[in-house]
Amino acid sequence: MALPNRNWTMVVDLDRCTGCGACVVACHAENNVPIVTEEEVLRGRAMHWMHIERYWDGEYPDIRARFIPLMCQQCERAPCEPVCPVYATLHSQREHLNLQVYNRCVGTRYCQNNDPYKVRFFNFFDPVFDEPLEQQLNPDVTVRSAGVMEKCTFCVQRIRRAEEQALVEDRRLEDGEVVPACVQTCPPGALIFGDRNNPQSQVSKLLANNPRSFRLLEHLGTEPSVYYLRGGESHV
Amino acid sequence: MSESAQPVGVTLPQREDSHPEHQIEREQERHLLLDPRPAQEMAERVLRPLGRGSASYWIALLILGGAVVVAGLTWLYQMYWGIGITGLNRPVMWAVYIANFVYFIGIGVAGTFISAVLRLLNFPWRAPVTRAAETLTVFALAASGLFPLIHLGRTWKFYWMLPYPNQREMWPSYHSALIWDMTAILTYLSSSVLFAWLAMLPDLGLARDRFEDGWRHTFFKILAVGWRGTERQWRTLKAAITFFSLAIIPVMVFMHTIVGWDFAMAIQPGWHSSVFGPYFVSGALLSGVAAVIIIMAIVRKTLHLEYFLRPEHFDGMGKLLLVFSVAWAYMYFNDFLVPWYGQGPTEKVIQRLFDRGYATPLWLLMLFSNVLLPWATLWSRRLRTSVPVVAAVSTFVQIGMYLERYLIVAVTLGRNELPFDWGSYIPRWPEILITIGAFSLIGLLFLVFVKVFPIIPLWEVQEGQMLRALRRIGAMVISTRAELE
Numbered sequence: 001m002a003l004p005n006r007n008w009t010m011v012v013d014l015d016r017c018t019g020c021g022a023c024v025v026a027c028h029a030e031n032n033v034p035i036v037t038e039e040e041v042l043r044g045r046a047m048h049w050m051h052i053e054r055y056w057d058g059e060y061p062d063i064r065a066r067f068i069p070l071m072c073q074q075c076e077r078a079p080c081e082p083v084c085p086v087y088a089t090l091h092s093q094r095e096h097l098n099l100q101v102y103n104r105c106v107g108t109r110y111c112q113n114n115d116p117y118k119v120r121f122f123n124f125f126d127p128v129f130d131e132p133l134e135q136q137l138n139p140d141v142t143v144r145s146a147g148v149m150e151k152c153t154f155c156v157q158r159i160r161r162a163e164e165q166a167l168v169e170d171r172r173l174e175d176g177e178v179v180p181a182c183v184q185t186c187p188p189g190a191l192i193f194g195d196r197n198n199p200q201s202q203v204s205k206l207l208a209n210n211p212r213s214f215r216l217l218e219h220l221g222t223e224p225s226v227y228y229l230r231g232g233e234s235h236v
Numbered sequence: 237m238s239e240s241a242q243p244v245g246v247t248l249p250q251r252e253d254s255h256p257e258h259q260i261e262r263e264q265e266r267h268l269l270l271d272p273r274p275a276q277e278m279a280e281r282v283l284r285p286l287g288r289g290s291a292s293y294w295i296a297l298l299i300l301g302g303a304v305v306v307a308g309l310t311w312l313y314q315m316y317w318g319i320g321i322t323g324l325n326r327p328v329m330w331a332v333y334i335a336n337f338v339y340f341i342g343i344g345v346a347g348t349f350i351s352a353v354l355r356l357l358n359f360p361w362r363a364p365v366t367r368a369a370e371t372l373t374v375f376a377l378a379a380s381g382l383f384p385l386i387h388l389g390r391t392w393k394f395y396w397m398l399p400y401p402n403q404r405e406m407w408p409s410y411h412s413a414l415i416w417d418m419t420a421i422l423t424y425l426s427s428s429v430l431f432a433w434l435a436m437l438p439d440l441g442l443a444r445d446r447f448e449d450g451w452r453h454t455f456f457k458i459l460a461v462g463w464r465g466t467e468r469q470w471r472t473l474k475a476a477i478t479f480f481s482l483a484i485i486p487v488m489v490f491m492h493t494i495v496g497w498d499f500a501m502a503i504q505p506g507w508h509s510s511v512f513g514p515y516f517v518s519g520a521l522l523s524g525v526a527a528v529i530i531i532m533a534i535v536r537k538t539l540h541l542e543y544f545l546r547p548e549h550f551d552g553m554g555k556l557l558l559v560f561s562v563a564w565a566y567m568y569f570n571d572f573l574v575p576w577y578g579q580g581p582t583e584k585v586i587q588r589l590f591d592r593g594y595a596t597p598l599w600l601l602m603l604f605s606n607v608l609l610p611w612a613t614l615w616s617r618r619l620r621t622s623v624p625v626v627a628a629v630s631t632f633v634q635i636g637m638y639l640e641r642y643l644i645v646a647v648t649l650g651r652n653e654l655p656f657d658w659g660s661y662i663p664r665w666p667e668i669l670i671t672i673g674a675f676s677l678i679g680l681l682f683l684v685f686v687k688v689f690p691i692i693p694l695w696e697v698q699e700g701q702m703l704r705a706l707r708r709i710g711a712m713v714i715s716t717r718a719e720l721e
Contacts, residue, residue: 044325044659053656079503082411085397106396107389108414109329114502118657124320146318147389217653
C-alpha cells in the first residue's frame with residue numbers, strides 16, 4: 001500500500017518565542033546531537049540542529065532582544081542536495097523532506113558551503129557523550145561518527161513511527177500525531193508542525209492568507225518548508 | 237665588400253662588429269636553434285645529468301623526502317582524529333586544502349599549454365622547454381589530486397565517488413560539480429601522462445642505445461617500445477602528437493573551467509559568478525607559465541643546461557607571462573566590478589574584507605604580484621632576458637596566484653547571508669605541514685625525474701636546428717628556415 005503524499009511544514013511564531021532554548025535541549029536529547037567542548041565552540045564548531053539566534057533591535061536604551069529559532073529549512077529546492085557527489089543528502093518527493101543519509105556521507109562538506117542558512121553541522125571529531133548522557137542515547141537515531149555531515153530531519157524517526165502505526169491500524173494519520181521533539185517541548189507553543197497537504201491541519205489553517213508569514217531568505221528561491229510568523233511589538 | 241651587393245631595402249647594422257663572422261657568432265649565441273653541435277656532444281649534454289647525484293642532490297632529496305613523510309604522517313593523524321585538528325569551522329568548511337587543489341591544478345595546465353598550443357602554433361623557441369612543462373603538469377596534477385582526498389571527512393570512503401557497480405546499487409551523483417571535477421581531472425591526468433610519454437619516445441630510444449647495460453638499459457628499452465626512428469615511426473609519432481595536441485587543449489580548458497564551476501555553481505555570494513570559468517582558466521595559465529619559468533631557471537642552474545635554456549627562452553616565456561597577467565587582470569576586474577556595482581549586501585561585506593578588512597594585506601599583495609610587478613618589469617626586453625629577474629617575477633606570481641585562491645576559498649566563505657553565521661579562518665599546523673609536503677612532493681618527483689629521464693627534448697631541439705640555418709648573402713647574415721614540411 002502506497003503511503004500518501006505529505007508536505008511536512010513547520011511554523012515558527014516569532015511573537016511567541018521567548019528564546020528559552022528548551023527546543024535546543026530537546027533536540028539534543030532526541031537526536032543524539034553531541035555536545036562539543038567550550039574550546040570547540042569558540043572555534044565556531046558549536047553543534048545544535050536547532051538553535052536560537054538572538055539579535056538586538058534598536059539603539060540603547062530603546063533596545064529589544066529578538067529571537068529566531070533556526071533549524072534545517074527543508075527546502076523544496078534545496079541548494080545542498082545537488083552538490084553532494086554521493087547522494088548522502090537527497091530529496092523525498094513524497095514527503096517534501098530533505099533527507100540526510102549519514103552512512104553514505106564521505107565528508108566533502110560541499111553541502112554546508114552551499115547552504116545559505118548554515119544549518120548543517122559537521123562532525124569534526126568523533127562524538128563524546130559525558131556521563132550519564134551516554135545512557136540516554138536514542139536507539140532510533142544513528143550516532144554519527146567523525147567526518148560526517150548532519151542536520152535537522154524534522155525528527156524523521158517520529159514521522160516514520162507515527163506513519164507506520166497508522167498504516168498498521170489501517171487509518172488516516174491525524175493532525176498532531178507527528179510531533180518533533182522541539183515542537184513537543186516548546187513551552188509557549190511557538191513551534192507548530194503538521195502536513196500542509198491536509199487542509200484541516202493546524203499549519204494549513206495558520207498559513208492560510210496569514211499576512212505575518214514569511215520564509216527565510218526567500219529571494220534565493222530555495223522554497224523552504226519552514227514558515228515564520230513575524231513578531232509584533234511584544235518583547236522580552 | 238661593396239655597397240652594391242646589398243639587396244634593395246635592407247639596411248645593414250652599421251656597427252663596428254658588423255663583420256659577417258661576428259654576426260653569425262652573435263646570432264648563434266642568442267638562438268639555440270642556430271647553434272647546432274655534433275650529435276654526440278648534444279646527447280652527452282642531455283644525458284650527463286643522468287649519472288650519480290652530487291652530495292647536494294642527495295641532501296635536497298633527503299629534505300624534500302622528509303617533508304613528504306611528515307605530511308603523510310600528518311594526513312594519517314588527521315584521518316585518525318578527524319578534520320577537527322585543522323582550523324576549519326562552521327562557515328569556513330573549505331580552506332587551505334581546496335586552495336591548494338585549485339593552485340596545483342592551475343600549475344598543471346602549463347604543460348599542455350606550452351607543449352600543445354606552442355607546438356601547434358609552431359613557436360620555434362619552445363623546443364627545449366616542452367618536457368619540463370609536460371612533467372610539471374603530471375606532477376602538479378598528482379599533487380592536486382591528493383587534496384580532494386586529504387580534505388574528505390572520511391578519506392577511506394573516497395571510492396564511493398567513483399562510478400563502479402557496487403552493492404549499494406548507487407552511482408555517483410552527476411548533479412554534483414565534484415563528480416564533473418573528478419572526471420575532468422582523471423581524463424586530463426591520463427592524457428597528460430600519455431602526451432608526455434609520446435613526446436619523449438625518440439629520446440627514450442636514444443637513452444636506451446646510450447646505456448648499453450644495467451637497469452637503465454632495460455628500463456628505457458621497455459619505455460621506448462621498440463623505437464628505432466624509422467621513417468614510418470616518425471610519421472606515426474608526428475601524427476599522434478599533432479592529434480594529441482589538438483585533443484588535449486579543450487580538455488585543459490574544460491578541466492579548469494570545471495574547477496571554477498566548483499565555486500560558481502554554489503550560491504555562496506562571491507562564488508556565484510558566471511565569469512568564474514574563463515577567470516579560472518586565465519589564472520591557471522598565469523600561474524602555470526610562471527611555474528614553468530621557475531622550474532626552467534632551477535634546472536638550468538643546477539643541471540648546467542645553459543646551452544639549452546638561453547635568455548631567448550626566458551624572453552619568450554616572459555612575454556607569455558605578461559600576456560596572461562593582462563588577461564587575468566581583465567577577468568579579475570570583471571569579477572570584482574560587477575558585484576561592486578551591484579552593491580548586494582553580502583557581496584559588499586565580502587569586498588569590504590578585501591579592501592579594508594583583515595584580508596587587505598593579502599589582497600594588496602595579490603594585486604601587486606599578479607598585476608603591478610609583471611606589468612612594471614616584463615615590458616622591457618632587457619629585464620625579460622635576465623634569468624634572475626624573470627624567475628623572481630614568476631615567484632611573485634606564484635605567491636599572488638596562491639593568495640587569489642586562498643581569498644576566494646577561505647576568506648569569502650567566512651561571510652554569508654545571515655550575519656550570525658559569519659566566521660573567519662586561521663590555518664593550523666596540519667594544513668601548513670601538508671601544504672609544505674605537497675610542494676616538496678613536486679620537488680621530490682622532479683629530483684627523481686631529472687636523474688632518470690632526459691629533461692631536455694633532444695629530438696625536438698635537433699629537429700629545430702636542422703630546419704634552421706644561418707645563411708650569408710654577401711655581407712648580410714639571415715636566419716633561414718628549410719621548407720621541409
